[in-house]
Amino acid sequence: MHVVVPFAADRPKTRLADTLDTDERREFADAMLRDVLAALDAVPRSLEVTVLSTGPVDGVDAAIEIDERPLTPAVNDRLGTAPTAVVMADLALATPDALTELFAAEADLAIAAGLGGGTNAFLARDSAFRVDYHGASYRDHLAIAREEGLSVREVDSRLLAVDIDEPADLAELLLHGDGAARDWLVDAGFELSVGGGRVEVVRE
Numbered sequence: 001m002h003v004v005v006p007f008a009a010d011r012p013k014t015r016l017a018d019t020l021d022t023d024e025r026r027e028f029a030d031a032m033l034r035d036v037l038a039a040l041d042a043v044p045r046s047l048e049v050t051v052l053s054t055g056p057v058d059g060v061d062a063a064i065e066i067d068e069r070p071l072t073p074a075v076n077d078r079l080g081t082a083p084t085a086v087v088m089a090d091l092a093l094a095t096p097d098a099l100t101e102l103f104a105a106e107a108d109l110a111i112a113a114g115l116g117g118g119t120n121a122f123l124a125r126d127s128a129f130r131v132d133y134h135g136a137s138y139r140d141h142l143a144i145a146r147e148e149g150l151s152v153r154e155v156d157s158r159l160l161a162v163d164i165d166e167p168a169d170l171a172e173l174l175l176h177g178d179g180a181a182r183d184w185l186v187d188a189g190f191e192l193s194v195g196g197g198r199v200e201v202v203r204e
């Protein structure tokens, strides 16, 4: 099975711009990518993993394809051969078990929602599926599957739902992560702030 991991190497994680500077955002994004690749590497089935990146990536043990086009056309170009999975590079809590559950689903489309309406991962077993990312893409992807007459399995996974986009997501990573991205945050001086409401992060 082919697995595509999209990665924005230029200007990654802009929604964290108030929290991390440009170089830090790239380092942090690289660490999350390494975590996702490590989780895929530990899935007990044969996967052919390609990082679909907008620019060069160093220090990862996977095939890299550079494609400077926006996310949707770049991914759609890779969906001609089924089965193909797409797993976002910012799923820093993804585990081999959570990914294995997604990959084991037998529907034409197995799909895992992200917080806030996005699509964090899917496996298309039918080449008629195509993506239309951004906005409420999860809803749009279900509609595309319906238009194409595809069977769908919605995979309910907290660990695949948490994409690290916004400062509040950093608390989830400090609470539940155990990989390179969590280590990067700790080394950068982030820690949990436990008050009366939701746990937040603060930087020393």
Ligand SMILES: Nc1nc2c(ncn2[C@@H]2O[C@H](COP(=O)(O)OP(=O)(O)OP(=O)(O)O)[C@@H](O)[C@H]2O)c(=O)[nH]1
Pocket: 006, 007, 008, 009, 011, 012, 013, 014, 015, 016, 052, 053, 054, 067, 069, 070, 071, 074, 088, 089, 090, 163, 165
């Ligand atoms: N190849 C490719 N990957 C992208 C592109 N845009 C985003 N990605 C990746 O797709 C996944 C989801 O991206 P987003 O959360 O929408 O964008 P982001 O760059 O990570 O963060 P923001 O700038 O805060 O939106 C992440 O793994 C990104 O690295 C793109 O234009 N091309």
Ligand SMILES: C[C@H](OP(=O)(O)O)C(=O)O
Pocket: 071, 114, 116, 117, 118, 119, 120, 132, 133, 134, 135, 136, 137, 138, 163, 165
């Ligand atoms: C790419 C986009 O990611 P989000 O902006 O939801 O993180 C989506 O899943 O449609």
